Amino acid sequence: MPLEVVDAIPRLRDRLKIDRDAAQTIGLVPTMGALHEGHLSLVARARAECTTVVVSLFVNPLQFDRSDDLAAYPRSLDADVRLCASAGVDLVFAPTVSEMYPTPLDCTVDVGRIADHLCGRTRPGHFRGVATVVMKLFQIAQPDRAYFGEKDAQQLAVIRRLVADLNVPVTIVPVATVREPDGLALSSRNRRLSPDDRRVAPVLYEALRDARQRIAAGDSDAARVRQMAADIIGQRQGVTLEYLEIVDPDEMQPVQVVNRPVVAAGAVWIGSTRLIDNVVCVPPA
Secondary structure (H helix, E strand, O other): OOOEEEOOHHHHHHHHHHHHHOOOOEEEEEEOOOOOHHHHHHHHHHHHHOOEEEEEEOOOHHHOOOHHHHHHOOOOHHHHHHHHHHOOOOEEEOOOHHHHOOOOOOOOOOOOHHHOOOHHHHOOOHHHHHHHHHHHHHHHHOOOEEEEEOOOHHHHHHHHHHHHHOOOOOEEEEEOOOEOOOOOEOOHHHHHOOHHHHHHOOHHHHHHHHHHHHHHOOOOEHHHHHHHHHHHHHOOOOEEEEEEEEEOOOOOOEOOEOOOOEEEEEEEEEOOEEEEEEEEEOOOO
């Protein structure tokens, strides 16, 4: 069947009801567009596991804490639709802001201590916006499975808690981060990097990989591991460290002693572009 592009909530619901009544498995890949190979890996996983694959393309204003960042976020609807068609997507949901938020919201999804650190500390309200739009997408599409990249570890933790706490009947499927050959995690924001900025951008992954290696070698002092990784970033000109922390993978709370698998997560500014990344770190048995 040819790809369908839908921009109205009632139309998407009506279309998916047909598949749901036919006992089809519906997979949802929520995105903000500007698709790249990382997004396509989510689509490929959904395509392998589901009968109907829906990709949402919506730049959600609720999760931006700066108007200039929202304005600068890349938008490429026509190119995104072509990519979806080539990847075997069945439905693209591309609503306008007024379709998703016809009136100012009085009800939003509050996010607790999972948002206390990392991006939640430096971007107030960000995860409230993420949780709210994801909950709306779940209510609109009612998918059986939803696919999220592991690059956004804190977002993934928030959504898992959202589903568990609010009894949302959807299976959350994490998909591994896709990287460039030099280690840079694929991101829609990468296209905003200048050539010089792009050359230094892999330093964040280099620092996180150092943390992973130290923990694998038996260093259980989280503060020391964190500092050594942060020092790698500090030595690189043109890169400003926003945070680098060693956290519990479920609660996203900093740990002092590494005696179980943890996540090393960081965010940096390179010029006017903010990049995030994380790696799972496993201590020796």
